[in-house]
Amino acid sequence: MAAISTRQRFGARSTAARIGVWSGLAVITVWTLAPIAVMVFTSFKPSGEIFQIPPTLLPSDWTLENYVSVFTTSSMPQALRNSVVVGLLVALMTLTLGTSAGYALARISFRGARSISLFILLGQMVPLTVLLLALFRMINALGFNDTVVGVAMAHLVITLPLVTWMIRNQIAAIPYELEEAAMVDGCSRLDAFLYAVLPVAGPGLAASGMFAFLQSWHEFVLASVLTRSDESRTAPVALTEFATEFDVDWGATMAASVILTVPLVIAFVALQRYLVNGLTGGAVKG
Template sequence: MAATAQRPAGARSIGARLGVWFGLAVIAVWTLAPIAVMVFTSFKPSGEIFTVPPTLLPREWTLANYLSVFTTSSMPQALRNSVVVGLLVALLTLTLGTSAGYALARIRFRGARSVSLFILLGQMVPLTVLLLALFRMINAIGFSDTVVGVALAHLVITLPLVTWMIRNQIAAIPYELEEAAMIDGCSRVDAVLYAVLPVAGPGLAAAGMFAFLQSWHEFVLASVLTRSDRSRTAPIALTEFATEFDVDWGATMAASVVLTVPLVIAFVALQRYLVNGLTGGAVKG
């Protein structure tokens, strides 16, 4: 009787698991299908892209679209600019966000929580409202049409949320860890560098990746602050393949694939750091 009574529960459990896996499969297909279309379209000749009926795989594979991207467009220079801007934004965001986040998490002063919430208001302001002010500020400090100017403007997007993320990450670390380090002879700065930051490493890595991603695909600020190929980023260069009367979809898809590859490489490189950060640091052993 007991075995008979358990069968319906087991059947329900299997049904629930199948439902979960089916839902995950649907989400995966829905997410990966546009990427697959983008990748395979980048290898199609221009005359095959709009054939009826449409096909996913190319009938004739070609690298002409990638040759066009790397030889007849400004995409190579734009990619270099995007990498430089993204790294600058990640570095500046982590430096400023970690300093501000630590102060908000550890230093007790009146209105600390209000200041934390006020910082988040920067995420609520529409970016278009800040365009004129940012444009005039970047011009005033002499960084107009430069990768440094674009990076400084992108801090408006990344710094508020990263500061809040790091503040919560540090607040979750026991203060006794710093006290133990200072008892052993460390200064407060040394305690933060060698005791707190290794424990907060995964959170800092996630915050740095968030800042890099936000800078990598940002279009509005870069389109306003750049005027030449020396500072134009990859999302802006992507518009070169669209003219008034025609769009080179093959080259556009090839450029989109090229834009995606650095993100995949960054995630693969970051994964090892995340594992080391979770298993190492001051709490090891």
């Protein structure tokens, strides 16, 4: 009887714990998704309904007027193209430089390797505003001011330090015996890297590239300082044109925000498996 009573008490505590965990997850989910729901539904409301009292979540008259305005009377289409180009350039440059540096830090032993690794991470600790003037002068001196290439080069400051560490951990988790076996079979070190290491590190590289793209996609401060014209302005900066000195077109702002969010959701769903595997693959060595 005592054993049965103990099991019942344990089962009751376990059930209560599960209820508590699921309740907490439900609260976090609602807290996270509520602003997104407001953004989406507001984008389908006519302007006169957005500020009605009492407020409503669902629009009574659904309209695509805000989306038509975004695509026909604003610079958002050009800005979206600029954001895609900048994001792809950032992902490509970050992977190229980060993979080279990450491989060197993971495989090549030299004096100061640990100090250099820690120094690279300092880039994540410096406030971005501290670097604005220096970055602006550097990009301007290179002749890339007010260009998508200049914005992409500036975004490397945000993406490269952490991506280098992510790739370093990925490569360090791959047994060096794979490269040794390839070199014994006649491969050079470069061939061993290309044919033995890269295929295994593929999920990590995909996760790193996606991380770099996402960081570039929603970056505002650097893009707002380095761009002036519609030919180079990115989407987060273009969002500001819906706000004037005395008014804000909230319907168009919400519609443009939805348009900015949809590509990220599609990319995450398409690459979710690689992202999860890549972020966790370097957690355990061996």
